[in-house]
Amino acid sequence: MRKPCCEKNETNKGAWTKHEDQKLIDYIQKHGEGCWRSIPPAAGLLRCGKSCRLRWVNYLRPDLKRGNFGQDEEDLIIKLHALLGNRWSLIAGRLPGRTDNEVKNYWNTHLKRKLLQMGIDPKNHHIRPTTAKSFFSNNQERNSAEDNNTRVLDSMSGPHPESFAVSGLPDLNL
DNA sequence: AAGGGTGCCAACCGCACTTCG
DNA sequence: ACGAAGTGCGGTTGGCACCCT
Numbered sequence: 001m002r003k004p005c006c007e008k009n010e011t012n013k014g015a016w017t018k019h020e021d022q023k024l025i026d027y028i029q030k031h032g033e034g035c036w037r038s039i040p041p042a043a044g045l046l047r048c049g050k051s052c053r054l055r056w057v058n059y060l061r062p063d064l065k066r067g068n069f070g071q072d073e074e075d076l077i078i079k080l081h082a083l084l085g086n087r088w089s090l091i092a093g094r095l096p097g098r099t100d101n102e103v104k105n106y107w108n109t110h111l112k113r114k115l116l117q118m119g120i121d122p123k124n125h126h127i128r129p130t131t132a133k134s135f136f137s138n139n140q141e142r143n144s145a146e147d148n149n150t151r152v153l154d155s156m157s158g159p160h161p162e163s164f165a166v167s168g169l170p171d172l173n174l
Numbered sequence: 175a176a177g178g179g180t181g182c183c184a185a186c187c188g189c190a191c192t193t194c195g
Numbered sequence: 196a197c198g199a200a201g202t203g204c205g206g207t208t209g210g211c212a213c214c215c216t
Binding site: 050 | 181182183184186187
Binding site: 015035036037049050053057086087088089100101104108 | 204205206
């Protein structure tokens with residue numbers, strides 16, 4: 001059995017303070033992201049390396065966008081999720097300034113529900129005939145959508161249709 | 175005003191994968 | 196080739212904020 005990544009009784013847990021954030025930012029600006037395990041003692045933080053990495057990647061990194069997701073980002077997430085499943089880090093990699101945690105949270109809180117309302121199964125992106133019927137009858141867009149359990153990649157209103165290959169799948173260069 | 179319910183997001187946990195000696 | 200250590204990832208949870216009654 002693997003040892004825990006850090007001595008839990010010797011580290012802080014819970015929300016990060018501004019003071020801790022600043023220490024981590026200062027250290028990484030000086031020394032770079034290097035070895036996470038060595039960062040907490042070197043930076044004077046009572047946190048485990050994992051916690052530092054998570055805080056930096058999800059919150060402190062200077063290139064993070066934050067704020068609401070745009071329609072184009074939303075559509076891209078849905079398309080990528082249809083292709084990749086719950087590979088959040090891969091999906092986030094296609095969204096500049098977004099983190100896997102952010103994408104995952106957004107999916108679980110917004111997009112999942114949105115797809116369900118549209119009559120789409122968020123797990124496999126297949127049309128769910130019962131709910132889809134009412135949704136599409138309102139929208140008059142996909143009258144034949146429920147035929148043979150069609151995939152819905154092409155039903156999204158993505159802003160970059162030119163980026164899709166002939167097969168209907170985006171050129172993701174994964 | 176209060177309290178209960180719900181949604182959201184930051185952070186934790188544990189497993190899987192990668193790297194290194 | 197193998198095992199230990201380090202890192203990354205996805206699932207889950209805790210707690211705060213907001214809304215509704």
